[in-house]
Amino acid sequence: RAEVLRLEPAAVFKAAGIAASRKAAALLADTDGAVITDTPGALSIQLPALDVPCLYIAGGGYASMVSEAPAASRAVVHLLAVLAVWRRHGREFAWPEALAATAPAAAAEDGLSGDERQFLARLRALVLEICHGGWAHVSEIMPAQLRALAMSARIESFPRLAAMLRTLAGTTDLLAKRDLGADERQAIRLAVRIYALSHALEGARGELLRDLRGAVRRSFNGGDALELLPLGAHWWELRSGARGLTMAFWDPAAQRIMQASLARRDGADRSFNRHMAWSGGALWPGAGAACTLGGGTLTLSNVRASDDHRISLSAETSASMLPPWRADDARWQAAGHDDWASLAEAIRQGAGLRGEGIDCVLLKPSRFDQPVLDEIRQVSSWTLRDVHGHPLTLRLSCDPQHHLRIDNIEGWAEQGPIIRGVLARLERDLHGSRLEPLSLVVERNGVLRAVSLDYEAPTNRASVSLLQRIARLFKSGAPETSAAPAATHSDWLEHLRLIMEDKALTGRLHMTGEDQDSLDSMHSFLRASGLDLVANALRRYLDQPGAEQAMALMYLCQACADAGDVATTFGATR
Template identity: 60%
Template sequence: MTDWLHIYRNTDDDTLAALGSTGLVRRAAKDVEAGKVAWETAPRLLRADGQLVRIDAGGPARASCDCPAPGVCKHILAAVIWLRNAAPEPGASNMTNAADGADSGPLAVAPPAGTSADAGASAANDPTAASAGDSAIDALSRLLAEVTALEPAAVFKTAGLAATRKAAALHAAEYPVTLSATAGTLLITLPSLDITCRYIGGAGFAGMVSEAPAASRAAVHVLALAAVWRQQGRAIAWPAPSRSAAAAALDDDAGLSADEQLFIERLRALVLAAFEDGWSHVSEIVPAQLRALATSARVESFPRLAGMLRTLAGTASLLVERDAGADERQAIRLATRIYALTHALEPARGDLLRELRGRERRSFDGNQALELLPLGAHWWEQRGGARGLSIAFWNPAAQGVMQAVLARRDHADRHFNRELAWSTASLWQGAGAAATLAGGALTLEQARVSDDLRLGLSMETRASVQPPWRANDERWTSAGYDDWNILADALRASAGLRGETLDCVLLRPARCDTPRLDEARQTFDWTVRDSSGAALALQLPCDPVHHQRIGNLEDWVANGAPIRAVLARYERSLQGGRLEPLTLIIETAGVLRAVSLDYEGAPASAARSAPLLQRLARLFGARPAAATAADIPAESIETATHAGWIGAMQQLLENQAMSGRLHVPGADRQRLVALRACLRASGVELLADALARYLDQPDTERGIALLYLCLTCAELGG
């Protein structure tokens, strides 16, 4: 086999789909079946459906076609499929000449190889070619050896200095990669970017393939190889950074670079187009575009945007698939915040720009010794398919909640489930599974901690189990919030584009009321009170996902065990947000114990929880329509509250955004005019003025701006 032809043999359909699309691969395969591909008379040229395709040792990613289509076209894919399926005649002398660029006739090609003997002969002639007898382990070992043997300096030179420096900046925050292999391709999955890069055997760095956007592709591919090198124990000599930390700060003082401005413009155009098409009619290409932009955002140092875009891409995928769990309003609200953030980033300078960029998602500093009190665990599933178990701890040194996360990406590791994560998966050496941590404390040596107080699950970290804390331990008496006014200030400070997201809070109530089921709103409500008697409402939605948590919460409150603290998550998806109880800290014989409501019921609780769960099942099955602010009739708007007016306006705008008519108030104009009058009369001038501008000149951009104001006011409490 020629020196380069095996590269095309090593290319599978998934790799081709990453170059083009699944539909394009399908069309290309039909052209091959129809006999529309053949060698041209000149070397390294094929004729595919009438177009000339040039191929060489660079692999499919480096092939070119004379058709006007940009990027990888159907003709290139057809040529690759044909080369992959067709075996050159053994001993064809003109094959080597063509590979060397000699002026020779067309290569002779036999029908597709159908026997293992053909494949075995190919493998014997070329050790990097995949053979039919290759096991997955053999292929992985062979390809890993090939990648490890690459010279970093040569890779960096091919990628270019700018791409290499971007990869170096991302490398420190990269998790261990996930590796797998087909017969001829090494799949390198980067957790930080949620993207898979494909290294085709024999094609080298230049032949790598991924769904990363063109502007970021070289940096992403360098990052993938570097992550493999590090995992295989190979040292990497990165080029010297182009600027110091002080110089980077000066760059931020000058604002966004030209490349960053271009990225912001592309992102804004995509989000605006999705609003104009309507979020109930999302195009099937939008999720892929959002994922590509998320990768670019991460490479271009916009970590906050990157996380938001990944979440929006997952929601958009469900909308395209018409999944029962798809939620247009969730997509609209997140897209609105993304659009607002692009506008805030554009003129920002200095500290403001650094805040709006956000922190890198994982920047572990290592070598820390920590003493921690376990606060329990909760299971979660995202609309995009990701799922996991978050285990919370109180860190007295940082005076904050820390979390470690066992998780899997969408559709990855089907054996990973809520019970396995809770009872089997070990977090660190010396510590058992999450289920075993409730009754003690932990000390971690060589812990890896990110800036956002996230604990890394490093194999280097060593854990030792300590005696549980007593309820009067001074490390505990200063933990969490015991004044709801201070909590409210912290929640308000986390709102808006500049606020650092406040995920979980530890509450230390002085007294807890009996929880109750609100059938009209389909919520399970629990009021807890601070030392001054002020009430704080905790709430769980009555959907099947929360039924077990609701039943366990009712049982533990009824059990009468002293509840010393509640770990709650701040959920911003509804107007104003809500606090959802996740775990309880109870006192037993003077010591503290964590109770995870997703898993642990109170002793002898089955008889108590059964009636409630039966009511929940009936309630959720009936799904009565809950009254919303948008249901306020126009003639009764003046009797509503501020929150009612803001909620009514938000839902009217969201309804228009679903249909793509955000630029046309239409039948809702009368209600919006009445809302404007009420807002102005009550002194809410900012919203009233924005609504007036929208009504005077309705367009999509003004509608998005008005919707963002509604969301922010709701976060701040109306």
């Protein structure tokens, strides 16, 4: 450690090179949270944001550093590791003057650099290799290769690709281990999106290129004080083992939802659980635990927020609590969506490779129906009505992790105070898209309060016996508001997508006689339906079956399905 602190900054930057120094300057925030450990004869530096450990060998200088980073990214990773030690101990350093002098003035206008194009080519080659071999037969080396690509994507300023590759690496790891929770089709659909994004990046310029790159998710900047209305919290767990509590807030100045997450990675902090996260300690100095924030408004000073509207749980941020908003407050009247048609348009604009995907929405129903539990489909449905009386149905699967939330929704809808707002998350899976309720904003005596459905039940709700619940299920025979019927070609597109995914699962992309007849019929129907873009992609695959043609065809089917999901979810309002 002492040896690293004695290194001369000028010599280190010279050894790393100007290109690596420029990339490291853009990723300096990734040195936050570094784990620095003294070991016999070496210093271990773990950079969680890049998911790679580095070793500084005693007596060897900067050149002696070793890591598992890809060769093309090694200089950047090693430089960031040294900078992490310097920053931790307050060692001052100055960036090389040549950094600003040689910075490309119009990189976004000129498109991608040669290194970036080489990276995208390596990425597509690996995705095609997995597709050729079949996603049901993923080898054990693929997850590590995908993680290395995710780190390279981060270094090459492709944060959106980096996040997608990390997710794909986690799913692929489960596939390689033959885990029962692995989902091959989920992996295929994510890989298809990654492949399409890499192609779109290559030809992009200017603002389009910046949008496709995405925002650096953990790069926080200081800002002015921020006044926020808490919207509640929800607990989540991922297949990778990561878990956490996410608090949502409404920012009236920017008219958007902000989020802050208290989370742990797989295997980290065994004492961290849903109850400790909810009531264990203050999120920021001056604020209470998450369980205390629902009854007021929050002001944050020296707040650090990322471009994707996430707030850092930094000790440098100070907080203070203010009285809650009233239901007639002009800021609340302007918040969220009370017209489902405008909500559908906002979600539609956020779809695609370029749009900023919508994760959570604040719904302000004028009234609502009682929740209905469908025992056959194992789904709880709750229909909200907008200012025009149009219905929008929120759904929760009856999984064990949702049981408490479903019960609390029933309680608040039956006997709770007036429900003024519902925070819902847009979930996408193999069965399409749906909105899931996370928390409520209720009014009591004219004052608004956030209710977290994973934790808070109405205190005045009488207990319901099993016989009463069964009787209520039989009485709640009112048919659920049906969505608009799907167009005929939607079934054909879904069938085509499943056929292509089956081929990607096995790696058998060649055509058999039966396949040829089936796909020829689909091609004729798509052409007759006016879906020329998909029909042309199918024809290219029929003429030359291969992974590239299959990827393009699956992406077009997937894009059409996403658009159809929006139309189906909000069809009753159109």
